[in-house]
Amino acid sequence: MIKPGSFQEKILIGRLRMKDKDAFGELYDIYIDKIYRFVYFKVSSSAEAEDLTSQIFLKVWQLILDNKIKTGQSFQAFLYTLARNTVIDFYRHSRKEKGDISLEEAADISAAGEIEKEIDIKIEMERLSLKLKKLKSEYREALVLHYINELSIKEIAEILNKKRGAVRVLLHRAVNSLKEILK
Known part of the structure; x- marks a missing residue:
């Protein structure tokens, strides 16, 4: 697995700047769990966190297509800044608060034999x-x-x-x- 900030990641980012979809997929795999966790701790709803995380990565891809990613900034810092701003926008536009995760949501993300473990983690x-x-x-x-x-x-x-x-x-x-x- 490629680590954030590593030389391999810099190569991926170079490929990303050339609009390489495979490089985007690899960076997505590196950061998806971290960004989801970051967002989840801000919104406390797994459904909202999933939606916002998807929006964040869609914005990243759009910014890549529009050549709007700065070369001097670390990709990880850029990604977390974008995630932070997306959550802020979410709260600006959202009037209602969503609460705890439902048992159905926990079951959806769990394998059949791991439901109890997932619920304990939740x-x-x-x-x-x-x-x-x-x-x-x-x-x-x-x-x-x-x-x-x-x-x-x-x-x-x-x-x-x-x-x-x-x-x-x-x-x-x-x-x-x-x-x-x-x-």
Whole structure:
């Protein structure tokens, strides 16, 4: 598997700039789970997260076709920035809040023998999501980017349009706030 930021990924991005559909498919495979997780922690609905994740990758492909991807920015930072902005747009245009995942949705994404395991994972994700919702949105976003999506301080700074030092302080405060909530 190709890792984000690796030399192989840079080659894929070069192919992507030449509108290579196979390269897009490979980058999609690398990032789909990470972007879905990022979006899911923001919307707390698997159906909405799937829809938004699809929209994000459609936007990426359209931006590629229109030659609007910057060459200096890391692809991962670009993708997370696009995901973040898509979620913001979703909340701007959405008046209603959607709640918890239904058992039908959990069963749809589970194999027959793994339903219980998937439900347990969903319950834990919901619990974590509820705890994270008690944090300020900027704290929650920083924690999800760093600890769940495993982005570096530099990448988070690029996504949030902040200095690295400010991101370190933000993460420190977010961790302390989460510790207080978990007590």
